[in-house]
Amino acid sequence: MLDQTTICAISTSPGIGAIAIIRLSGSEAIPIADKIFKSPKKGKILVEQLANTIHFGHIIFKDEIIDEVVLSIFKAPHSFTGENSIEIACHGSVYIQQKILEILVESGARLALPGEYTQRAFLNGKMDLSQAEAVADVIASSNAAAHKLSINQMRGGFSKEIKELRGQLLHFTAMIELELDFAEEEVEFADRTELRNLTNKIEVLLRNLKDSFQLGNAIKNGIPVAIVGETNVGKSTLLNALLNEDKAIVSNIHGTTRDVIEDVINIHGTAFRFFDTAGIRETKDHIENLGIERSYSKLELATVVLLVVDTENPYPIIAKRINNIRDRISDSQTLVIVANKIDSGLNETIQQLEVMDLTDNEKMVFIAAKQKQNMDELIDLMIHSINIEAADHQDIIVTNVRHFEILKNAHEAILRVLNGLDSGITGDFLAQDIRECLHYLGEITGEISTNEVLGHIFKNFCIGK
Secondary structure, three states: OOOOOOEEEEOOOOOOEEEEEEEEEOOOHHHHHHHHEEOOOOOOOHHHOOOOEEEEEEEEEOOEEEEEEEEEEEOOOOOOOOOOEEEEEEEEOHHHHHHHHHHHHHOOOEEOOOOHHHHHHHHOOOOOHHHHHHHHHHHHOOOHHHHHHHHHHHOOHHHHHHHHHHHHHHHHHHHHHHHHHOHHHOOOOOOHHHHHHHHHHHHHHHHHHHHOHHHHHHHHHOEEEEEEOOOOOOHHHHHHHHHOOOOOOOOOOOOOOOOOEEEEEEEOOEEEEEEEOOOOOOOOOHHHHHHHHHHHHHHHHOOEEEEEEEOOOOHHHHHHHHHHHHOOOOOOOEEEEEEEOOOOOOHHHHHHHHOOOOOOOEEEEEOEHHHOEOHHHHHHHHHHHOOOOHHHHOOOOOOOHHHHHHHHHHHHHHHHHHHHHHHOOOHHHHHHHHHHHHHHHHHHHOOOOOHHHHHHHHOOOOOOO
């Protein structure tokens, strides 16, 4: 049930700034603001003003001027929440912000919960659940690609695709259930050939949406890049060169890096999440062995694997290490062999690496990490390895873990429909699997939701949004 109380919150970032925005939303938003707002124009009453208008004046409480403000009026249903809303632009003093908030509460409002404004927008039909979740993604977007995806979702691109799928399935569910009402007459209202064609189409769409999550998650959270290799090949030096700071300790002592060092950097509008791992070698040191095991576990999570090899070593040693890593990664991962120390490496080793056979998902680059030589070439390889350009040509890319899990379930349900059509099962069992798929798709847009799900989603929003 929708809470009708009027809520208030500071919507700008915490701290001191030139301007801060305080939002008020609910049926009593305008009367509450009227109690504390005084315009230089005598007799101006906010409740009598037009919607979408801006007013200059003062916040006054107990005859004390708190601040000079600009106040905006939005009236239901034409506001973000779908309710009467007020936005107060005040000076960014922390004292002023808190004082105005305190006065609003004393005047009849209550403090908003995390995400409550967006939750009200969803409950009032201003947006569906996937669009509401995209609001948080827009705020959190840290690179150009992530921002583009979240804006597209917030504008309803993903929702439109899901709603079209549900609408087509609903038609056939109704036809099949109509058949069940006339079971004794053995009539067929739902054309099985047409249903198969539709189900095949939906299966492909769901599979593509589900499979797009790998790219979407990488864009949203940063492309996971594991830096692996033997000890003293220059992994930590490479990480420091990529980050332009001394994040990792560099030493000639074997086994200096004993745990995974992680950091995120935005390069040319793309976020990369780097893991500098412990050097892989045979050792009796228990702690170092734990670090090596963590290196292998991060290897499995990486989209791009940077295998750093030392060109000062003979080619057979390097080839053995490359083959070892090849056995541990999948075809969906990109392996970039980073031949380091070319400024002091063995010419014979470098020449043999240059003619080494590589598979389609393997690249090689020759660098000198300490001198930052050929780093631009390495960065270009990393950017193109994830095929970020695909996001420009793909209408919908899934970035939300909740959506991914639901799409997996929906895809499994639609596969059961296809199997049922192949085996000729009765309409009641077909209808059950179709209803299950419909249920999952409805969970994405919020047409089917529970208070528990809504609470989990909106609790992670910032207060004031």
